[in-house]
Amino acid sequence: MADRAQTVSDHEIHIKYEDQEKINQFARYNSKLLEIKDDLEGKNKQLQNLKDATQDVEELELSEDSFPFQLGEVFVEMSADQTQEMLATYKQKILDDIKGLQGKASGLEKLMKELKSDLYSKFGSAINLEYD
Numbered sequence: 001m002a003d004r005a006q007t008v009s010d011h012e013i014h015i016k017y018e019d020q021e022k023i024n025q026f027a028r029y030n031s032k033l034l035e036i037k038d039d040l041e042g043k044n045k046q047l048q049n050l051k052d053a054t055q056d057v058e059e060l061e062l063s064e065d066s067f068p069f070q071l072g073e074v075f076v077e078m079s080a081d082q083t084q085e086m087l088a089t090y091k092q093k094i095l096d097d098i099k100g101l102q103g104k105a106s107g108l109e110k111l112m113k114e115l116k117s118d119l120y121s122k123f124g125s126a127i128n129l130e131y132d
Helices: 002-011 017-060 080-126
Strands: 067-071 074-078
Touching: 017 080, 067 080, 074 080
Parallel strands: none
Antiparallel strands: 067 074
């Protein structure tokens, strides 16, 4: 009986308030990182759709005088050049959004790495902070 009680006390870890705050901060960063990765996935799909649309316009440019282009809930007839310009504008906006999200993600990953290093140095294998 005494051995069992001693074994339990050997594995008990006392966490300071500051350490708990770091663990909570890591969890918040992890949650935000997952949101950003979801947003990046959506932006990459949008970018691929725009690339496909650009290719379709280029293929049909010789046989069509105008193209329907959706602006909000309305379709507008545009020439091939106007359509390509609009697609290029949207592609650039999506690329800028992707770049911004990637910057945010790398910043969060850096902060998470620092917290992870600090917490693992204190708690070793008693804590699991894997975020992937």
